[in-house]
Amino acid sequence: MEITPEMVDSLIAQGIDLVWLIIPKLIYAALFYLVGRFIIGKILKGFNRVLEKRDKNPSLNDFLSGVVKAALYVSLFIGIATVLGVPLTSFVAILGAAGLAIGLSLQGSLSNFAGGVLILVFKPFKSGDVIVAQGHTGVVKQIGIIYTRMTTFDNKEIIIPNGGLANSDVVNMSTQETRRADLTVGVAYGTNIKVARETILDIFKNDKRVHQDPEPVVFLNNFGDSSLDLVVRAWTDAGDLWPVYFDTMEAINTAFEEKGIEIPFPQRVVHQGKD
Structure with a gap:
């Protein structure tokens, strides 16, 4: 096919018309993007201020802010595509197909994501709480959208998928202001239970950390193989639970030694018969 000067002139004219058609759309799209980005910035600043006043949970606030930011920018790019002449139905179909593909490839992560959303919204625990979960006991350090980080009492970091x-x-040990210290103390058979009980209760009376309402109690709980087992229960502030527990165990041992109350060790009596 021979290219004539008329054909070249026609192609140039069509090209110029196309450029004049595209350039305004690009300019409008650029202006739309700049204005939209400015507006999104203002909306996000206002939204973050509202979140900070309403809720002091940084993890939840970051998540909600991220969701709103993503939604606003998706809307912005849909608007830009519309300005450029991209059919909206085609654009939405592409986003839907991409979302489906991502969802199928990240099923496990989406489960953790959904779990993170539930934890952040319903707040069964928060940062700083002591919890027992998934076989671990520790302090919650950070609640992320995918993982929760906690530190055990021997300073190990545990990362648990949400x-x-x-x-x-999940056992939350920080929601209540008071906790009950439960101890089991064994005394030898033949021990005067009344004396042992009064000895333990005297320890609690002299410990200001122990609440007297409800009063501490001491019960005979079991006839063990080698001991009479006493259950000791006393209420205290949640922060004093373990200090009270360990101090009381040591105080009981000292008081029993002073009063001659024996704390037995496992033993077995063997009777030998005559042939």
């Missing part, structure tokens, strides 16, 4: 955490039992 999917399992949201769908299992």
Whole structure:
């Protein structure tokens, strides 16, 4: 096919018309982006201020802010695509197909994501709480959208996926102001239970950390193989639970030694018969 000067002139004219058609759309799209980005910034600042006043949970606030930011920018880019002449139905179809592909490839992560959302919204625990979960006991350091980080009392960091955490039992040991210290003390058979009980209760009376309402109690709980087992229960502030527990165990041992109350060790009596 021979290219004639008329054909070249026609192509140039069409090209110029196309450029004049595209350039305004690009300019409008750029202006739309700049204005939209400015507006999004203002909206996010206002939204973050509202979140800070309403809720002091940084993890939840970061998550909600991220969701709103993502939604606003998706809306912005849909608007830009519309300005450039991209059919909205095609654009939405592409986003839907991409979302489906991502969802299928990240099923496990989406489960953790959903668990993180549930934890942040319903707040079964918060940062700083002591919890027992997934076989671990420790202090919650950070609640992320995918993982929760906690530190055990021997300073090990535990990272737990939120999917399992949201769908299992969690014991929150920090929600109540008071806790009950439960001790089991064994005394030798033949011990005067009344004396042993009064000895233990005297220890609690002299410990200001122990609440007297409800009063501490001491019960004979079991006839063990080598001892009479006493159950000791006393209420205290949550922060004093373990100091009271360990101090009381040591005080009981000292008081029993002074009064001659024996704390037995396992023993077995063997009777030998005559042939």
